[in-house]
Amino acid sequence: MRNRVDLVEIGMWVTPELPRTLVDYLSKSRVALAVATATDDHHLLMVNDSFCALTGYSPDDVVGRNCRMLQRDAANDEPRARLREFLAEPRQASVRTAIINFRKDGTPFVNLLYMSRLRAIDGATRYFFASQFDVSRSQPDMLSEYEAQLGSTLARLAPLASDAGVVVEGTLLTIATSAATIAQAKMMLANLEAGGDA
Numbered sequence: 262m263r264n265r266v267d268l269v270e271i272g273m274w275v276t277p278e279l280p281r282t283l284v285d286y287l288s289k290s291r292v293a294l295a296v297a298t299a300t301d302d303h304h305l306l307m308v309n310d311s312f313c314a315l316t317g318y319s320p321d322d323v324v325g326r327n328c329r330m331l332q333r334d335a336a337n338d339e340p341r342a343r344l345r346e347f348l349a350e351p352r353q354a355s356v357r358t359a360i361i362n363f364r365k366d367g368t369p370f371v372n373l374l375y376m377s378r379l380r381a382i383d384g385a386t387r388y389f390f391a392s393q394f395d396v397s398r399s400q401p402d403m404l405s406e407y408e409a410q411l412g413s414t415l416a417r418l419a420p421l422a423s424d425a426g427v428v429v430e431g432t433l434l435t436i437a438t439s440a441a442t443i444a445q446a447k448m449m450l451a452n453l454e455a456g457g458d459a
């Protein structure tokens with residue numbers, strides 16, 4: 262148990278290290294997860310195996326970089342604006358949007374992205390948490406299974422995080438994908454399959 266935040270050097274940055282208990286727990290999750298800093302350009306502190314399986318990137322490829330690298334040259338104007346709004350508004354607990362991403366091998370997919378905050382006890386955002394889901398390959402029932410898994414990952418994370426002085430934001434309720442977001446994802450997918458991008 263510790264409430265202290267250690268600093269670690271990642272590439273050119275010195276950032277708050279993620280508590281080891283959280284890294285160990287998140288690494289094992291079956292859903293794709295990533296955690297980034299709350300400061301500077303929100304570079305990634307960790308990604309788990311499921312993230313690597315989904316994107317084809319290794320942790321060495323992405324840790325220390327901003328996750329927008331997955332977007333390559335897709336326009337993504339509207340989803341990016343939503344994500345920027347969330348990042349800039351501390352009172353917003355989470356955000357859900359579909360966004361065009363590319364795997365390391367260059368194949369595009371529609372990423373249903375969930376982002377929330379990991380806060381310090383005083384309420385300040387300490388890290389950003391994210392989970393990625395590939396809509397392109399999924400059947401409708403896979404989305405609800407994914408949401409249930411993400412919900413239980415967050416629920417089990419909460420007590421571990423609390424021991425490390427970190428408050429998890431995001432519950433099964435905020436994870437549930439709205440009809441509007443599903444419609445947005447389907448539109449992007451249809452567009453992608455027709456040969457366009459965002």
Ligand SMILES: Cc1cc2nc3c(=O)[nH]c(=O)nc-3n(C[C@H](O)[C@H](O)[C@H](O)COP(=O)(O)O)c2cc1C
Nearest residue numbers: 295296297303328329331341344345360389390391
């Ligand atoms: C923890 C974390 C994970 C993220 N994961 C993704 C991702 O998987 N795909 C993506 O396109 N953007 C992802 N983003 C969002 C981008 O990093 C960036 O915030 C977004 O593109 C909006 O900012 P920009 O317009 O400056 O690029 C993530 C952000 C954070 C903080």
